[in-house]
Amino acid sequence: MAVGLEVLKHYHPVNGVNIGIAQAGIKYENRNDLVIFELAEGSRVSGVFTLNAFCAAPVQVAKKHLAEGNIRYLVINTGNANAGTGPQGLADALESCTQLAYLTKVQAQQILPFSTGVIGEPLPMDKLLSTLPKALGALTDNAWVTAAEGIMTTDTLPKGYSQQVALTTAGTEQASSQDMINISGISKGAGMIMPNMATMLAYLTTDAVIAQPLLDSMCKELADKSFNRVTVDGDTSTNDSCILVATAKADMEEISSAQDPRYAALFSALLDAFTVLSHAIVRDGEGATKFVTINVEQAASVQEALDVAYTVAHSPLVKTALFACDANWGRILAAVGRAGVKDMVLENIDIYLDDVCIVKNGGRAASYREEAGAAIFAQAEITINIRLGRGDISERVWTTDLSHDYVSINADYRS
Amino acid sequence: MAVGLEVLKHYHPVNGVNIGIAQAGIKYENRNDLVIFELAEGSRVSGVFTLNAFCAAPVQVAKKHLAEGNIRYLVINTGNANAGTGPQGLADALESCTQLAYLTKVQAQQILPFSTGVIGEPLPMDKLLSTLPKALGALTDNAWVTAAEGIMTTDTLPKGYSQQVALTTAGTEQASSQDMINISGISKGAGMIMPNMATMLAYLTTDAVIAQPLLDSMCKELADKSFNRVTVDGDTSTNDSCILVATAKADMEEISSAQDPRYAALFSALLDAFTVLSHAIVRDGEGATKFVTINVEQAASVQEALDVAYTVAHSPLVKTALFACDANWGRILAAVGRAGVKDMVLENIDIYLDDVCIVKNGGRAASYREEAGAAIFAQAEITINIRLGRGDISERVWTTDLSHDYVSINADYRS
Numbered sequence: 001m002a003v004g005l006e007v008l009k010h011y012h013p014v015n016g017v018n019i020g021i022a023q024a025g026i027k028y029e030n031r032n033d034l035v036i037f038e039l040a041e042g043s044r045v046s047g048v049f050t051l052n053a054f055c056a057a058p059v060q061v062a063k064k065h066l067a068e069g070n071i072r073y074l075v076i077n078t079g080n081a082n083a084g085t086g087p088q089g090l091a092d093a094l095e096s097c098t099q100l101a102y103l104t105k106v107q108a109q110q111i112l113p114f115s116t117g118v119i120g121e122p123l124p125m126d127k128l129l130s131t132l133p134k135a136l137g138a139l140t141d142n143a144w145v146t147a148a149e150g151i152m153t154t155d156t157l158p159k160g161y162s163q164q165v166a167l168t169t170a171g172t173e174q175a176s177s178q179d180m181i182n183i184s185g186i187s188k189g190a191g192m193i194m195p196n197m198a199t200m201l202a203y204l205t206t207d208a209v210i211a212q213p214l215l216d217s218m219c220k221e222l223a224d225k226s227f228n229r230v231t232v233d234g235d236t237s238t239n240d241s242c243i244l245v246a247t248a249k250a251d252m253e254e255i256s257s258a259q260d261p262r263y264a265a266l267f268s269a270l271l272d273a274f275t276v277l278s279h280a281i282v283r284d285g286e287g288a289t290k291f292v293t294i295n296v297e298q299a300a301s302v303q304e305a306l307d308v309a310y311t312v313a314h315s316p317l318v319k320t321a322l323f324a325c326d327a328n329w330g331r332i333l334a335a336v337g338r339a340g341v342k343d344m345v346l347e348n349i350d351i352y353l354d355d356v357c358i359v360k361n362g363g364r365a366a367s368y369r370e371e372a373g374a375a376i377f378a379q380a381e382i383t384i385n386i387r388l389g390r391g392d393i394s395e396r397v398w399t400t401d402l403s404h405d406y407v408s409i410n411a412d413y414r415s
Numbered sequence: 416m417a418v419g420l421e422v423l424k425h426y427h428p429v430n431g432v433n434i435g436i437a438q439a440g441i442k443y444e445n446r447n448d449l450v451i452f453e454l455a456e457g458s459r460v461s462g463v464f465t466l467n468a469f470c471a472a473p474v475q476v477a478k479k480h481l482a483e484g485n486i487r488y489l490v491i492n493t494g495n496a497n498a499g500t501g502p503q504g505l506a507d508a509l510e511s512c513t514q515l516a517y518l519t520k521v522q523a524q525q526i527l528p529f530s531t532g533v534i535g536e537p538l539p540m541d542k543l544l545s546t547l548p549k550a551l552g553a554l555t556d557n558a559w560v561t562a563a564e565g566i567m568t569t570d571t572l573p574k575g576y577s578q579q580v581a582l583t584t585a586g587t588e589q590a591s592s593q594d595m596i597n598i599s600g601i602s603k604g605a606g607m608i609m610p611n612m613a614t615m616l617a618y619l620t621t622d623a624v625i626a627q628p629l630l631d632s633m634c635k636e637l638a639d640k641s642f643n644r645v646t647v648d649g650d651t652s653t654n655d656s657c658i659l660v661a662t663a664k665a666d667m668e669e670i671s672s673a674q675d676p677r678y679a680a681l682f683s684a685l686l687d688a689f690t691v692l693s694h695a696i697v698r699d700g701e702g703a704t705k706f707v708t709i710n711v712e713q714a715a716s717v718q719e720a721l722d723v724a725y726t727v728a729h730s731p732l733v734k735t736a737l738f739a740c741d742a743n744w745g746r747i748l749a750a751v752g753r754a755g756v757k758d759m760v761l762e763n764i765d766i767y768l769d770d771v772c773i774v775k776n777g778g779r780a781a782s783y784r785e786e787a788g789a790a791i792f793a794q795a796e797i798t799i800n801i802r803l804g805r806g807d808i809s810e811r812v813w814t815t816d817l818s819h820d821y822v823s824i825n826a827d828y829r830s
Contacts, residue, residue: 053759054752054777084745086778119745120779238749316731316817317825324826330499330534334653337469344468362469363501364535402731404822410732411739411818 003291003380003400005283008160011144012182015207016040016247020139021150024131026124027079027117032150034128036100036135037074037203043247044212045071045112046219048227050240056083057093058113059239065097065109069212072110074203074243075100075132078153081199082115082123083238092123099129103136116153116188116199116239148186151201154409159187159280165269167208167252167262179262181208181250183269187277189240190232190284199239202227202277208266210246211256218267219244226274229397231313232285244270282398287405290322293383295396300388304341305395308386311339319402322382327373329358336386348389353382418706418795418815420698423575426559427597430622431455431662435554436565439546441539442494442532447565449543451515451550452489452618458662459627460486460527461634463642465655471498472508473528474654480512480524484627487525489618489658490515490547493568496614497530497538498653507538514544518551531568531603531614531654563601566616569824574602574695580684582623582667582677594677596623596665598684602692604655605647605699614654617642617692623681625661626671633682634659641689644812646728647700659685697813702820705737708798710811715803719756720810723801726754734817737797742788744773751801763804768797 018038026033039045047066049059065071075096082089097111115123148158167179189200210218219242227242248254255262283291294313299305312318315335321328332351337344346362353376357365376382433453441448454460462481464474480486490511497504512526530538563573582594604615625633634657642657663669670677698706709728714720727733730750736743747766752759761777768791772780791797 052749052752053754053756054748054761084748084778238752314729316821320822320825323822326826333469333499334467337467337653339468341468346469349469363499402822403826404819406731407735407738407817407819407822410735411741 002157002284003288005157005159005280007157008148008162009145011160011162011184012164013141014182014184014205014247015249016043017205017245018139018141019143019147020135020137021143021146022131022135022138024077024127026077026127032146033078034131034135035076035147035150036132036139038139039072039074039245040247040249041072043071043245044210044215045243045245046215047112047241047243048220048223050238052238052240054238056081056115056238057085057089058082058115059241060090061093061097062112062114062241065112068109070110071112072106073100073104074112074114076114076151076201077117077123077128078151079117080115080121080123081117081119081239083119085120085122088122092125095125096128100132103132112243114201114239114241116151116201119238144184144186151186151188153188153199155188155190155284157284159277159284161185161273161276163269163272165265167265169261179252181206181252181269183273185273185277187280189281190286200227200281201240202242203245204243204270204273204277205245205247206270207247207250209248209250209252209254210266211254214256214258215244215246218270222270222274225271226278230278230282231310231397231399232282232288279398282400285400286409287403288400289380289403290401291381292322292399292401293396294399295383295385295394296388297385297394298387298389298391299393299395300391302393302395304390305393306397307341308336308339308388309395309397311335312384312386313397313399316402319400322377322401323403325374325377327353327358327370327377329364332384332386333359333362344388344390350387350389352385353377417572417699418703420572420574420695422572423563423577424560426575426577426599427579428556429597429599429620429662430664431458432620432660433554433556434558434562435550435552436558436561437546437550437553439492439542441492441542447561448493449546449550450491450562450565451547451554453554454487454489454660455662455664456487458486458660459625459630460658460660461627461630462527462656462658463635463638465653467653467655469653471496471530471653472500472504473497473530474656475505476508476512477527477529477656480527483524485525486527487521488515488519489527489529491529491566491616492538492543493566494532495530495536495538496532496534496654498534500535500537503537507540510540511543515547518547527658529616529654529656531566531616534653559599559601566601566603568603568614570603570605570699572699574692574699576600576688576691578684578687580680582680584676594667596621596667596684598688600688600692602695604696605701615642615696616655617657618660619658619685619688619692620660620662621685622662622665624663624665624667624669625681626669629671629673630659630661633685637685637689640686641693645693645697646725646812646814647697647703694813697815700815701824702818703815704795704818705816706796707737707814707816708811709814710798710800710809711803712800712809713802713804713806714808714810715806717808717810719805720808721812722756723751723754723803724810724812726750727799727801728812728814731817734815737792737816738818740789740792742768742773742785742792744779747799747801748774748777756803759803759805765802765804767800768792
């Protein structure tokens, strides 16, 4: 039951990106489970990966290859995560790259491998390797819809984003035709459903011409504002990966620094893509009936703002109250109080549900009426605004409620 | 559905402790909701309180009075937490002490107030104050069974502990008759059910003669090994309090330091009381079908051991797997990996379910058979042993599973 998630039917092709899809039968027959991205020579590629100390074999290989630069292919399989597979798993991830490199006449280190699916089982290499030629044969610039479906595991809906954007120059609102760029991307994940069928994956591409160092810093900053701010249950997978590609095929001068007058428009456009694709994962979170923004304001530091936001977002009591449409301000306030922020003063805390003040100076707001809170908690999309009265730092995270279906999905999976 | 929780029918009176109970009708009629402990002159009292930054009015007053020493009465009401009640709440908590002090001819600061129940509503002072004489009139040394029931809120069962203990001298196994002490105590709580009906309260008493400074350090150490190591859902209440009383009425020489040859036996006896009363809260956790010990060994520090233990204990994926009796080692391993421990090496991790090795060197143990794990996960009591291979520090925490009933209890409460 995805919350406010629409399926994208039309994508803008991104000059320099071709996608080929095939059925390898890795876990299920008659299902697209192998996706190859071909990137034009000269593409710049950046990525962020799981912070889980135990990252899967393909993540280890992808990080290493990415550091060497000049990436030309991404190869993604679903049905098997190649995680918890030891030295053989590492050899398998490398072999996928070696074989694809042989077929495409590039070097193995120019290929990034990704896997998602069951952990602890060996990757069926025969099936995977024998299907590479078929996926390569299918390469086209217009396979985004099928690709979004091809990387799904327990997702209930495919997740995509596509926009054509004019990079206006700051202060002018003008853009020459050379500054038109395409941005298209896909993501998968429904929370850390389980290590058996886990992983958030995201592939964002643009034909914009962005210098590699700037792309790297942008990718990290964009992920920190999006994929690193969404949480369903606090669990993070061993395979999480987010890749940003700039093929440099658009007809424009290179953007190499944040001082470039087009930078603000570029950042804003990419942030929109990152935001939509990361929120889609929350909207499709297991058992989700609500899409919830936790917005912490007036913090003294980023860390304390995030500590408060995540403590509220992960509180089972807050999450069950959201599921029950019960505007229980005591649960929110108690979660704020246990976030571990030093010298927090109750009397300085205000809490708003959307724009309705529910807590004022640490107590129930005199103006608050139960009906107003209930009306907001009945909505599918809710913003909880928490003002700490300590400074001027703001952070926000996005999450879901905790429903009976969450327990069912996660408790009944292997039964 | 409490897990392995037995109701205690007989308590040993503790010399110097009388308990009086009455019905004040604070929230419900015909229910004991006011409990007074009378402590003999010369009693030493220590306590630990919630770390939630927003502690309730009675906690603020109790902390202040406790610091002044010479405590003679504890007054506990259920039905109303006097939390989130601002300056009036503080005045009400103080007034309870003042009135009780007037009736008993002690000073107001010799009284510790405690409240548990609904938050955000004013304490019905008329009802509370007018019932104090009745509770005082009922004072007796044999009201423990009724007291354990009188402090319950959403608990399904009363929680008590009582033992007579001979303080043997280390190395001798001998105890003179003077070294016999009584320990009796009660606790309440079923996890942080909700701020509306929250709070873990515990009152442990002994007639042992223990010097105040030693009692203070023991109380903290004992709570750290028990009440501060149990968690149902990670939420902590605004009213949590744990009080340790030593009335000094036993016929024995004072124990004033850990070097006393009787100290080990005293500590061990009190630890048993703290352990049983804290575990009782987990066993009665909302919707609990399992009592789970998370035991982390071979850590490099206490902090990292606790980080791993709590990350596993709070993981909704691990908790739903426990509910489903699914020995899903991948979920446990992934939780270990995201605990934020620096430079953790997957290949050094071993995990045992009770004494069955399920993960060896970071992968599924070759000897592991699914039936063996399933048999253990079918038990009502399970120990998950996690060995990090980094050092020689161990820590353990106790928790429950996450069941449909947890969601129901917490989502349906106000509906």
